[in-house]
Amino acid sequence: MTSLIERLSPEARTAPESGIVEVFNAGRDRKDLIPLWAGEGDLPTPEFIRAAAKASLDRGETFYTYQRGIPQLREALAAYHQDLYGKPFSPERFYVTGSGMQSIQLAVQAVAGAGREVIVPTPSWPNISAAIEIHGARSVSVPMREEDDGWRLAIEDVEAAITPQTTALFLNSPCNPTGWVASEDLLKAFLDLARKHDLWIIADEIYALFYYGEGERSPSFYDIAEEDDRIIFVNSMSKNWAMTGWRVGWISAPPELGQVFENLIQYSTSGVPSFSQWGAVAALTKGRTFLREQVARARKGRDCVLKGLQGLNRVKVLPPDGAFYLFFSIEGVTDTRNFALDLVRQTGVGLAPGTAFGKGGEHHLRLCYARREDHLEEAVRRISTWIPEI
Numbered sequence: 001m002t003s004l005i006e007r008l009s010p011e012a013r014t015a016p017e018s019g020i021v022e023v024f025n026a027g028r029d030r031k032d033l034i035p036l037w038a039g040e041g042d043l044p045t046p047e048f049i050r051a052a053a054k055a056s057l058d059r060g061e062t063f064y065t066y067q068r069g070i071p072q073l074r075e076a077l078a079a080y081h082q083d084l085y086g087k088p089f090s091p092e093r094f095y096v097t098g099s100g101m102q103s104i105q106l107a108v109q110a111v112a113g114a115g116r117e118v119i120v121p122t123p124s125w126p127n128i129s130a131a132i133e134i135h136g137a138r139s140v141s142v143p144m145r146e147e148d149d150g151w152r153l154a155i156e157d158v159e160a161a162i163t164p165q166t167t168a169l170f171l172n173s174p175c176n177p178t179g180w181v182a183s184e185d186l187l188k189a190f191l192d193l194a195r196k197h198d199l200w201i202i203a204d205e206i207y208a209l210f211y212y213g214e215g216e217r218s219p220s221f222y223d224i225a226e227e228d229d230r231i232i233f234v235n236s237m238s239k240n241w242a243m244t245g246w247r248v249g250w251i252s253a254p255p256e257l258g259q260v261f262e263n264l265i266q267y268s269t270s271g272v273p274s275f276s277q278w279g280a281v282a283a284l285t286k287g288r289t290f291l292r293e294q295v296a297r298a299r300k301g302r303d304c305v306l307k308g309l310q311g312l313n314r315v316k317v318l319p320p321d322g323a324f325y326l327f328f329s330i331e332g333v334t335d336t337r338n339f340a341l342d343l344v345r346q347t348g349v350g351l352a353p354g355t356a357f358g359k360g361g362e363h364h365l366r367l368c369y370a371r372r373e374d375h376l377e378e379a380v381r382r383i384s385t386w387i388p389e390i
Contacts, residue, residue: 011134018126019337019356027344034371034379037340037350039125039176039325040244041297041370045279046290049241052282056275065274067262069096069250073277076284077250084208085222092255095262096277098269100206100236100249104131106264107232107251108168111200112137117165118202121153123327123354123361125176128204132170140166143360144180150318151180155189162193168200169193174207174218177327177357177366179320181211184219191224191231201231206239207323209291210298218322227254239324240291241283248272248280294370298324301369301376308380314387324370327354329363330387336365347382 005013023037068074074091081089097103104127112118114136120129122141129139142161145152158169171190173182182190194201203221211218221231233252238244251261265271283290302319305326309317317328333339336353344350354364369376 011136015134016126016130020126020352022337023340023344023350023352026341027348027350030344030348032348033344033350034348034375034382035350036367036369036371036376036379037344037352038244039239039368039370041242041294041324041368042372042375043242043294045242045246046283046287048286049243049279049282053275053279056278061274061278063274065271065277066096067265067271068258069094069272070274070277070281073281073284076281077252080284081222081252084217085220087222089252090255092258093252095251095253095258095265096272096280097249097251097265098272099247100204100234100238101127101131102247102269103234103236103249103251104128104202104204105135106261106268107202107234107253108132108135108137109264110232110257110260111168111202115165116167117163118168118170119158119161119166120170120358121158121172121175122358123175123177123364124170124172124358126356126358128170128172129358137167138165141359143358144178146360150321151175151178153180153182153186155186155193158190159193159197162197162199166197166199168202170202170204172204172206174205174211174320174322176207176323177325177352177354177361177364179323179325179327181213181218181321184223187219187221188224191221191229194230199230201229203231203233204235205233206235209240209295210324211322212299212302212319213321232257237280237283240294241280241287242290242294243279243283246276246279248276298370300373301371302326304373304376305367305369305380308377308384312384312387324368326367326369327361327364328367329354330365334363336363340365343383343386347386349379349382 132139236249314331340353352366354361
């Protein structure tokens with residue numbers, strides 16, 4: 001007799017279990033838990049953002065709303081980008097989604113499908129490749145090269161992976177999980193490659209402000225792209241404004257794609273709740289000080305865990321240039337999945353195993369340092385005490 005699972009679509013049946021969530025489930029009930037596995041900090045959403053959402057609820061804004069997003073939020077997104085990138089942006093190029101994850105799904109849905117391929121440099125956030133595969137396309141991994149001074153993406157490796165079935169290149173910079181940041185020269189080479197082969201680029205620059213080089217943000221495709229370049233930007237309110245649970249994201253793309261994205265939103269979520277969007281408006285228009293505090297806090301967290309882990313003989317760790325993760329390896333640890341499960345069960349420290357992040361990351365562990373300093377210090381203490389025992 002055919003099982004129920006066998007009657008599902010191949011894409012649903014083969015969707016991978018999240019290696020991050022597996023560790024989360026193994027340790028979530030510990031009272032002494034220090035959860036550093038997920039990409040979020042420990043601060044709740046600021047009061048001024050919550051107040052804006054409450055005011056919207058008090059106005060009775062609980063009905064269906066604009067598929068592309070309320071006009072006030074699209075205008076706020078345009079103003080935010082203009083301030084950040086020093087050039088004008090039309091509100092017509094912004095489409096509000098139900099999370100950064102949905103932004104990725106809709107971007108993939110728009111440019112790929114059955115029999116097509118999307119190239120993804122790895123290690124990468126596992127949801128990227130999963131989103132591609134769920135939509136029937138194939139995620140083609142291009143492993144980055146880990147060198148003595150950091151990670152490197154070789155443009156020749158990307159070009160070698162292009163086939164007649166390739167329709168898009170995906171680039172996440174600053175990168176989750178490695179903290180690698182693409183230089184402007186590399187972004188130009190990546191864009192030239194896409195132009196040469198007539199490909200789309202899906203650009204994930206969600207961590208742009210969590211950048212530890214010169215300037216207030218990382219290099220961006222916005223700095224070099226022309227109006228007619230085939231680039232879809234995916235982003236989210238989650239990281240910058242401590243809004244991971246709100247599930248509000250956006251797509252930035254040429255206005256001529258507006259009806260397409262409106263349709264895709266309509267046939268998936270039918271729009272984002274008005275009160276959530278009003279919270280996002282407050283974040284974008286009143287959140288500059290909080291943003292600076294978030295980045296400064298992440299920088300302190302980065303310095304804290306680097307100082308602690310660099311002093312351990314078996315640990316290899318390189319300073320990340322962006323995002324808020326440390327991606328490190330431990331001499332003698334090859335099975336990071338079981339290491340992470342044992343670590344959280346025995347010490348209460350939750351890390352994400354490198355096996356979750358694709359080719360090139362298998363022997364690493366990811367630690368999110370967007371947390372209070374005493375928690376990070378205690379996590380490093382527990383790790384340093386436990387490692388000699390294994």
